[in-house]
Amino acid sequence: MINIVLFGKPGAGKGTQAEFLKTKYNLKHISTGDLFRFHKSNNTELGQLAQSYADKGMLVPDDVTIKMLQDEVERNPDTDGFLFDGFPRTINQAEALDAFLESKGWKVDATIGLEADDEILVQRLLERGKTSGRADDQDENLIRNRYQEYNEKTAPLMDFYKKQGKFHGVDGTGEIAEITNRLSSVIDTLN
Ligand SMILES: Nc1ncnc2c1ncn2[C@@H]1O[C@H](COP(=O)(O)OP(=O)(O)O)[C@@H](O)[C@H]1O
Numbered sequence: 001m002i003n004i005v006l007f008g009k010p011g012a013g014k015g016t017q018a019e020f021l022k023t024k025y026n027l028k029h030i031s032t033g034d035l036f037r038f039h040k041s042n043n044t045e046l047g048q049l050a051q052s053y054a055d056k057g058m059l060v061p062d063d064v065t066i067k068m069l070q071d072e073v074e075r076n077p078d079t080d081g082f083l084f085d086g087f088p089r090t091i092n093q094a095e096a097l098d099a100f101l102e103s104k105g106w107k108v109d110a111t112i113g114l115e116a117d118d119e120i121l122v123q124r125l126l127e128r129g130k131t132s133g134r135a136d137d138q139d140e141n142l143i144r145n146r147y148q149e150y151n152e153k154t155a156p157l158m159d160f161y162k163k164q165g166k167f168h169g170v171d172g173t174g175e176i177a178e179i180t181n182r183l184s185s186v187i188d189t190l191n
């Protein structure tokens, strides 16, 4: 069992890289953003609740997010591990994740941060917004609001994981395949 947190701002390439890593290492990719959108399009109660926050560029309350995540983990008993994407975003969520994994006899094995400058990321998201249909990708102000939220609440997680010797920063710019190789070098040192 190997549990990896993919860390990085919106647009850093977490989803893109997870697509390659999940096949290579037989991991289940859990993107909380995708989960929200799934619950929303199926109009579940959790989905409606979560969307009301996401629409404002705000974080969804932890108990809602954690419930979705746990359900998804329970639905995938046969995987070799999980790639958590978009979660945790706060220290509180990181502690909740630790508690949940511990209840299974698991842990976070590594947190890998994809790094790129905001200006590159804004351009990527505006580009993604042309096809993703995501309202939060089409408005530069909403995008920058997400970065501010990230800097305040999510960036402190780097120290949280650094203190545990689990944080690995990776250059998130350049060719997609090249970045996959950088991530793989980190994953190959685990175990
Ligand atoms: N290395 C890269 N170079 C250029 N564009 C990229 C790269 N990686 C991802 N993208 C594009 O940037 C956008 C955001 O990537 P995505 O994987 O959705 O990020 P995240 O899941 O971290 O928000 C997507 O449109 C994706 O196609």
Ligand SMILES: [Mg+2]
Pocket: 014, 015, 016, 031, 033, 085
């Ligand atoms: Mg994503």
